[in-house]
């Protein structure tokens with residue numbers, strides 16, 4: 001079966017979103033006393049890791065509630081091209097028959113993973129130990145993103161990788177070989193290189209010690225342990241004993257980044273004094289930094305973990321509740337651990353900061369410069385378009401109170417996280433504006449316009 005028909009069977013046809021919308025900030029009337037409950041989309045980061053891990057696991061895995069977005073579609077398309085048997089198991093569910101890494105043999109082909117850095121980096125680590133000789137590339141944005149932090153340590157484990165374009169960028173040719181163990185270092189504040197090396201370690205010939213700079217999202221560590229791969233850890237070092245993961249059944253929880261969008265829109269709306277419940281969200285503390293930042297801004301946040309997670313799931317899962325009955329306070333977002341746990345939500349923090357009663361400083365966030373866009377620059381451009389007083393710093397930005405004004409039209413960069421911050425600013429501004437360049441919603445959350453519709457009138461242009 002072709003990749004497109006398989007994806008259509010799993011998710012239905014890809015959703016067509018307009019590239020230009022008018023947004024009028026008038027929240028749907030909700031009766032006092034009525035409960036507010038909105039569901040976040042399934043987690044993208046866990047979907048990415050779970051599909052790739054089951055592709056090399058011992059046996060057949062079933063994954064449910066996979067995130068339907070371009071990044072995960074790219075990931076499944078790549079697995080199909082690698083000859084990994086995949087079949088639809090109902091809406092959002094897939095069965096994946098794992099293969100020995102050495103038996104993955106893709107020859108003389110180029111795998112284009114679109115926009116997804118996570119897919120490209122994890123895939124390089126798997127292909128490095130496979131029987132393949134192929135090339136990994138991506139779209140224009142992905143080809144300009146840094147890859148050295150993955151390429152360099154993989155080379156140190158014996159990988160045969162050749163950068164075919166600019167040094168430290170895709171496309172990269174991979175000739176699979178046997179990786180050995182040893183020490184490797186990740187000296188950026190980023191989860192993906194660590195995850196890539198954890199994948200590589202499962203099929204190396206000796207123990208791999210990963211010296212890391214920051215503890216960031218640990219979904220891969222959790223999945224590996226849950227599937228029987230020995231991973232020891234101190235704050236500075238992860239130590240992996242090579243082992244083939246066992247096949248598994250997993251239901252992907254709600255995405256904390258999706259919950260953050262709902263919470264930010266809610267706090268931007270006239271209903272923010274009411275409690276919004278977002279059920280069944282991944283409550284991994286290395287992902288929920290946005291909610292800690294909201295608390296520091298004066299919002300009330302409650303997390304109610306589901307008890308069963310202790311035995312059944314690799315991740316803590318539960319309900320999130322958010323409300324705020326005061327004006328938001330300015331805050332300081334600093335330190336690699338907090339920054340990493342809210343890395344994709346920082347543009348939305350900056351948006352909310354525009355209505356706080358004091359200055360907000362975001363720092364230690366230099367990693368934002370290597371995303372789909374330079375998100376320090378594009379967040380600043382967005383704030384400026386909404387008339388917000390903000391200034392860039394080398395590692396972040398400073399946002400001053402003053403509230404957004406309603407611009408006639410904002411031309412957005414091709415970056416979904418900046419688009420989500422634009423939604424928040426459009427609701428905060430209380431007026432009507434046009435957003436151009438909205439198709440990037442598809443990268444992580446094609447249904448995001450429906451989220452926005454709870455808080456604003458949205459008309460396609």
Ligand SMILES: O=C(O)C1=C[C@@H](OP(=O)(O)O)[C@@H](O)[C@H](O)C1
Pocket residue numbers: 044045048118189190191192193195217343344367
């Ligand atoms: O590991 C992941 O799933 C991700 C890690 C983060 O990137 P970095 O690891 O490059 O910081 C994040 O920005 C990205 O959306 C997804």
Ligand SMILES: C=C(OP(=O)(O)O)C(=O)O
Pocket residue numbers: 071115116117118119344371372417444
């Ligand atoms: C940067 C992101 O993802 P990736 O690095 O996988 O492209 C993101 O989702 O914001």
